[in-house]
Amino acid sequence: MRGSGNFKVLVNGKPSPTLASNLAEALKSIPADQIKSVEVITTPPAKYDGEGTAGIINIIMKKGVDQGVNGRVGASSGNRNSNFNSALNFKKGKIGFTSSANAGLWYNPGQTSRDRVGNLAAGTDTLHQLGQVQNNGHWYYGTVGLDFDPAEHHSFSLASSVNGYGGNTSQDLFNRYVSPVAADNQLFTRSTTNIFSGLNVETTGTYTRTFAQARKEWSVLGQYALNNGTFGYDFDQYANSSIPLESSQATQREHSRGRTPGHEFTAQTDFTQPFGDKRTLEVGLKAIFRRTGSVATVDTLRTLYGTALAPNLSRATDFSYAQDVQAAYATYSFGVGKKLTSSLGGRVERTALSADFRASNASSFSRSYVTALPNGSARYAFSDATSLRFAYSRRITRPFIDYLNPFVDRSDPKNISYGNPALDPELTDSYELAYSTTLKTTTLNASLSARHTGNAIEQIRFITTNPLVPLPEGVLIDPSITAQTFANAATNTFYQFNVYLAAKPLPKWDLSAGPDVQYITRRSSVLGISRSGFTAGINVNTSYKFDNGLTVQGFVYANTHTPEIQGTGPANLYYQMGVKKSLLKDKADLTLNVGSPFNSYWPYRSTTTTTTFSELSEYRAYQRSFRLNFSYRFGQANGQTKQRKSINNDDTKSGASKQGG
Template structure:
């Protein structure tokens, strides 16, 4: 496997280097700065359009956050124009460009006229590369229209969202998800459900950070996904209305509205959705004696989820001076969810005779309410990037879930109440040093106070009811220094995190306290050998703290025979992560590849074991599969990733990504194994199971966006994740396909999108778990699970006072401008 990864990397890099050595036509550089004529503020994303007088070929570029631009172009005579949304276009007469030219400071005045018809240059590439991150721009992706944040993440290169909503980065599920650079209530108590309620239309872009700098939390051994929400900054009143209908039943209406004057900027994302989510699962649990099946239990479950959700994100930015602003944001999510599950249970003996037929009905209702208030102060001390920001954030989340269960063993009621109060304090200071260096320092304090109360009636044996109190305080200090010396860039940082965790199980009186102080160094290096070729090397130390649901020993009640429970004895996982990246542009093709390696200790893994319990009719004993998280000794994970973008023309845009990885786990699982003799006597035996194993897997994604006649946009996305294996389970590969068609109407003020998600209805997880091991199983659990069936939807977007291809400047300082961008290509 290692040889295969190395060979792939050498082939890609070697081929690209040979291409890079081909001679290119002599070019010159034009540069300058574009500012607002009235406020003198720099205009980010302003467009510079170059039109060759003879060939009529159009090229150009956009300005950075400081309003600066630097564009390479062949020598020649050009018509040049400078454009920005809601501002008057400034055109220059034809000019001969035969040497490097600096246009100085260009001022644009506000105006009501529309931009020139040539606005295609302002469209940013789908994926942008920085020294410490890759940025995926959501706006052009039709396959997520009317969808959720989970759908957006599932379209991002390197990221995969499985059928249960679990997010993984490069095959590793321990990924940290931030909103605008900070932990947020938008992710919620149970992150997967919350991401399914956050609308895709509210998301501007996603930053994939596989080698985070010291400015970021050390949480997340795989890396960080930073979701940036839309915050318009165009002058005046503008926005968009978005509606969706679909089958299975889906209704959604949302609005993104922005109003900006010289002193204030008011922005909001508001929406309401109602949708059903039919799904199914099939479980076959076989018990073995001396390698021969002596019983079989089949659970065929169909469930219907009905979700309604209202959310609003309202913000007001007040410009204190030309250099400073105060921004307050209020977020509210109020969800009301229901789920009806019918589980048909059949049990057969060793000769295949049916001994039990039962129907287990589970009717659940859930309310989820989250409020969050944020306050941000930003002071851009000078135009060179000298900046100070301070943030305060408070959130309160409450989930109440009630379940009514009825089967042959009786009637059961359970209720779960979870409440979490979170406070965040953060300050960041950025000091430019000279023209190409920068120092940063900051503090972040994150404080969580959570209670989880789980009550089951009537009382069962063993009784799963419990009450957990979870407190986690994390205080962090960081500093980092970056510089660019000709073609070489570096960003060096050190972060200190002081963690204090208290777990209280009030029903048993058990207490667990964890206190530790750790250092997390980061190194990010970059080398731009040419305009089209660059290398990056990143190192970071990361950790994974056990979340409260992994520490809570309560038992799930979705199935009598397959039960998940937490483990309050879990300790954090620590990871050293290395990433070597290579970027090469060859004509209209962009290749972005990387080799990565991660070494983890105290690795948190989910394992399975069997217990014998009196759960059958009349208290008869049956085998129950217990799934729980434990710490294993170590895990080594390494892989190779390749992302390719090919844009042969304006009408055809193709991209593909491929990721192959291998993990090697070492460690033992110690537990009590329960057996039952012919007389029904149950005995326990201590077992120590070696869970060391090697697992290889891969996944690939292909995306095509093609313009058809009548200006209809056609987008197709194909995804396949290969099979994988652990010490106890085998998981089959998954293939899925999404399809979308888009058409602009109403003079490009409106857009219709027809979307089919999971065209072949093939997005199902199929797995086989062997207890205690694949080599010597005492039980085999064969399971197929489908969270949601194929979805068909029609989406309509109407824009007012804005054009489809124009991009608004983003509010800086709200976690958007994370460190390191000054030093990346």
């Protein structure tokens, strides 16, 4: 994905609101042995939603058997997480059934620190924060699917899934603020527990009609998804103390609870008409109807004035948001001679949205816009094993609830955060030139790409005494407090060179590596900032299989700091090694994995530099881990089965997981 986090994930080629609502938690709940393959599409054709400026990752799941029954059961346990997974599939005649049930826990400690220097009219102020963090949580994920082929060229499928998660993050945060005005100095400790949970349920029905003519196909799909989440925090604050005290000694308390109700309905139809062996026309229509929002309350107490928490109505949130998308697309693919194949396509999307603020004086609004998203590609085959491909696509990113939620989170007293309901979508133009060749057991892919985004949605921070965008009602204007939100604040361009190499140096040795280098430019007239710089990354996978059913494997991923609009993003290093033993005539596996054994933690360091303050923040994630896994497979081996169609609503920009799992 060229180092970008702005991509969309599909399952079996179809959108999943469960993944869109909380990608990090949903991916945790998919056992690796259920995945058949993963497709990376950096310049998607018009058939796919216009969302996801870096492209699409399509996860192809394994299906059941041709006839008969199969399944698996497995469990793993370690010092960072544990899980249980199972599946049962069968097919008899014209009916196929698939199911899975999975659950797990995570438990991760961490440490956070922040040092900030501000530039005030009266002089320089400083903020030092240090905190111990504990992340705990659970998840569960289940699926059920039914396929029915009543007659030749006709098939029906029904698939449902449920994904739930919940947990908490506990932190004791020490705060020391030193101001040039001595009366403003502060020292206190705040003990905070952030809670969260989510429930995502979705059902998809599909009818597919094929024809005697090869590649001709018509399909109709419908999907309903329920996506509900909760969030909140509780804190006790102890003035003039560097450590947490008894709860009865707290000088300030706060209790907040919120929920993000949401549901989504999608209808889609696609038709493919071939013209001979080299020409194909694909057309389709799609409609998505989304409803979401945020309802939150805050209860506060200054113990000097009483003992009971009282509602703070001025800080409550009652926000609803509707987003409807209608789309039509067409793609024409054709061959020119024996070596050149091309495709030209376009997608037109109309978006209508409305927002209603029922607990504040903010103005409700509604608007609509139409977006044209052209794309095209050309591939020249030098031989069966070597080709050169050029592709262009335009993509759109629409912000959703994680970016829009106006609730002001004050769980960190000196660093508040909130969403921006007035965000506009961002458009990205992508260009890619890719070379691919295969020689015996070695495959090489190399690509040059450029990606340009105007009106980019950026996370921005500022001192509340010098706001870069309007502040929400009730936010304290204080030089010791920074605010974090989102704004259409930049124009970004990414230039990247990427290489992927997969080889078998020996018959039983598999090796793959993927280095990449990027040059990034970011310009913001709103912030008066222009930044540029290089970043690089690499991932390496290797495994060796011995004759006795023993396999050793290893993995490493690393990347350097990334230029951001107001500073730099963190570097990363993670590596893992493991050994797997096949048992019971290859029906069972016992695997031991060890992660980052030579360093107990990795310091994720970020910097922020503005005209009013500079800051260094660090999160120490404890990475040294071990996990023992056992899996058992029964029944017939997986056979050739058709891929169940699904809907993939990949047109929204969602935030990263807030769960810290």
